[in-house]
Amino acid sequence: MNRAYRLAISGALTAGLVAGGAAGAFAATPAPAKAVATQKAAAKPAPKPALTAQASTKTVKAWQEFRVTGKATGIKPGTTVALQQQKGTKWTTLPAKVTVNKNATYSMRVKLGIKGKNNLRVAGGGAVSAPFTVTVR
Structure with a gap:
């Protein structure tokens, strides 16, 4: 480590201790750029699971x-989704x-x-689609 660098660090530490104690000394030194970038990447939330049907x-x-078709967002490929039918106020999972x-x-x-009118929806992977209706004659 060269002498100028050591003097600059000791000067920053001394100024920080005089200004606000040990916490001020360490707060004055900037965080490494790599750590800041990692914190920003980690802060990005995963997409919320959602289904269309x-x-x-x-x-x-x-x-x-x-056929019932749809798109899954935030759900891994290979995840099972199932058709549900509304009976009264409850949703029953069908074998589809x-x-x-x-x-x-x-x-x-x-x-x-x-x-009659059948209220249906698709559920799986922590998500539930909006209900849709199919009438059986």
Whole structure:
């Protein structure tokens, strides 16, 4: 370490101790640039899990097959998502399940037999889609 550098550091420490104690001395020295960059990168939050869902049709005959497709945001590929049906105030998971693909999308084939309006949604990976309706005639 050269003499000029040692004198500059001791001068900064002395000035810091005179001005505000030991805490002031260390606060006066700047943080390394690499540590600041790491703190900024670590502060960035992960995207909140979210799902979209839509049916290929709004009306079907009983037991007629249709598709439910959507996009997954903030959910890892390979995560299972399942179709849910509203019964009263509760949501029941149906046996229609698929995994999210590497493009962050999914597509499942569905058959419903309960006639009337069916409120449906997709859930998985800590997210739930907005409800949508399919009418069975």
